[in-house]
Amino acid sequence: MNPINLHDKAQWVWRETLAIHRHAPETRLASALSAIEVCVALYYGGILRHNPSDPLDEARDRCIISKGHGSICLYPILADLGYFSPDALQHVCEAGSFLGGIPDPIIPGYETVNGSLGHGLGVAAGIALALKTKGSDRHVFVIVGDGELHEGACWEAIMFAAHHHLDNLHLIVDNNRISMLGHTDDIVSHDDLSMRLSAFGWCCDTVDGHDVEAVQTILWQQKSHVVGQPTALIANTLKGRGVPGLENAPLSHILNPKPVVLDELLEKAP
Amino acid sequence: MMPRAMRDAFLEKIWQSMERDASLFFVSADFGSPVLDKIRADYPDRFVNVGIAEQNLINVSAGLALEGYTVFAYAIASFITMRCYEQTRVNLALLSEVRPMNVNLIGVGAGYSYAMSGPTHQCYEDITLMRALPNFQLLSPADHITAGQLFTQCVSQSGPKYLRFDAQTLPVLYAEELPDGQAGFHVHRTGRRICLIATGYMVHTALEVAGQLVAAGQSVGVIDLFNLTHCDLDKLEKTLSPYAGLISLEEGFRGRGGLDALLVELTTQRDWGKKLLGLGVEPGYRFELGSRTELHEQVGIGVQSALQRIRDFTRTL
Structure with a gap:
């Protein structure tokens, strides 16, 4: 039983993410909107063991945000959980703020450098190997686009983690199927990603990445059922979800809604 | 004392320490050595071969280091520096700015030490590239004694490091007196007018060149600079004060940001007021095969080439 209504929390994070972007248009809104439910399930759904008062607590599960640019939705979550003051959210992308357009590990709760893509999974695999070697039962989650x-x-x-049976490593793919210049299927397709990862030796599940309770349920199952394989969750999502003109638009990565549009959405949001 | 390969001397120290120090972890990109076989056999839980995958070598090493392991990552020099440069920049140089990490990149095959393998395996860019990364230490020994001595420093000093090892077994330089690890350089010969400052294999060339110059009546100093990022600059300045001219010798491209650039920077920043001559590899890639000595003469860093350039330079002082 969830003490927190995850659906309501996801709606709140959606609104807060829009508000951050309204203040800081340098942030990548569309990429952040597709990852909201994954982040809510991890942080409010009892998946991650974490300690806001000691972000590098040895007893934490590690969470690597590899698609750093698309994780601005995590700012309100970390502030809400006590990693830093919510007041800081008013200063995203301002000079002197620690909250930039792309999150860095100076932000409490972020473990690694995230601005350049393709790094998080390898680092997470190294962490997972280290934890196993140390005899730790902690887990490593990594979010990639x-x-x-x-x-x-x-x-x-991916090959390394399967070979070493890193079943404490959990990959979550924010599968919004759009990168900067359009649909990934039109660029270099990874159609049926689940099949591809399975062929590499991973235990894969697919989920509607905006069904927060389904995401929570599968993540919990993946974390609980150690099968000698790393796990992957393909979260099918919509880039720019909920914002007219942005949602699933091929160029949503680089589109910024007009302030008036954001104001209207924020006014109407529950 | 019998000379050894630098990697064998260094890896022997790792192997000897792994029993008492459970924090040591060795990661290879499918690259070996006879001593590594002992590490693989005796400590399989702290040895991993990532395969021919240098990007993953760095990323996995970073992850291990974030969890507290002192990591040694091992591959051919040109590959461990260039194939995965951005992984090194992001996950070692940059991340170590905010998270304590101890990762030691061991690159074997500095300069022309893989003479017969051609330009993919020869490595003339690594000093420039690794010197460009803040937070990195760049260590470039000239014999196996120095290489072995660097192990203690690698374990005790946090942060990322690049160890630039020769693939060949080089003559012993420090059979009687150990190199000064604190200073990061060692004075082999003291002179008055010119000083040769060399690193790695080129220290041996510098000593031969200096021997001939001294026999011809010149007063020449020779310094082995084996820490190219964290040497004791005040001590170096004092050591170099008697000389009118400084000559760098490196097995790397000339005029591309290597040891010659380091001396230019120090001379201008610290107002040394000395004339400089940079002896390095003529920039360009060559496919001709030859012995290291022959190749060095072709690219301008052989003993005879160096002697000619130095004689010309000395006349300008």
Whole structure:
């Protein structure tokens, strides 16, 4: 039983993410809107063991945000959970703020450098191997975008993790199927990503990435059922979800809604 | 004392320490050595071969280091520096700015040490590239004694490091007196007018060149600069104060940001007021095969080429 209504929390994060972008148009809104439910399930759904008062607590599960640019939705979540003051959200992308357009590990709750894509999964695999070697039962979650999987380094890590049976490693693909210049299927397709990852030795599930309770349920199952394989969750999502003109638009990555549109959406939002 | 390969001397220290230090972890990109076989056999839980995958070598090493392991990542020099440069920049140089990490990149095959393998395996750019990364230490020993001595420093000092090892077994330079690890350089010969400052294999060339110059009546100093990023600059300045001219010798491209650039920077920043001569590889890629000595003469860093350039330079002082 969830003490928190995850659906309501996701709606709140959607609104807060829009508000951040309204203030800081340098942030990548569309990419962040597709990852909201995944982040809500991880942080409010009891999946991650974490400690806001000691972000690098040895007893934490590690969460690597590899698609850093598309994780502005995590700012309100981390503030809400006590990693830093919510007041900081009023200063995103301002000079002197620690909250930039692309999150860095100076932000409490972020583990690694995220601005360049294709790095997180390999680093996460190293962390997972270290935890196993140390005899730790902690887990490593890593969020990547599907466009990011064009980076060859990701596949080096995918082969490595399967070979070493890193069943404490959990990949979540924010599968919005759009990168900067259009649909990934029109660029270099990874159609049926689940089949591809399975062929590499991963245990894969697919989910509607905006059904927060379904995401929570599958993540919990993946974390609980250790099968000697790393797990992947293909979260099918919509880039720019809920914003007219942005949602699933091929160029949504680089489109910014007009302030008046954002104001109207924020006014109407529950 | 019998000379050894630098990697064998360094890896021997790792192997000897792994039993008492459970924090040591070795990661290879499918690259070996006889001593590595002992590490693989005796400590299989702290040895991993990522395969021919240098990007993953760096990323996995970064992850291990974030969890507290002191990591040694091992591959051919040109590959560990260039194939995965952005992984090194982001996950070692940049991340170590905010997270404590100890990752030691061991690159084997500096300069022309893989003489017969051609330009993919020869490495003339690594000093420039690794020197460009803040937070990195760049360590370039000239014999196996120095390489072995660097192990202690690698374990005790946090942060990312690049160890630039020769693939060949080089003559022993420090059979009697150990190199000064604190200073990061060692004075082999003291002179008055010119000083040769060399790193790696080129220290041996510098000593031969200096021997001939001294025999011809010149007063020449020779310094082995084996820490190219964190040497004791005040001590170096004092050491170099008697000389009118400084000559760098490196097995790397001339005029591309390597050891010659380091001396230009130090001379201008610290107002040394000395004339400089940079001896390095003539920029360009060559496919001709030859012995290292022959190749060095072709690209301008052989003993005879160096002697000619130095004689010309000395006349201008």
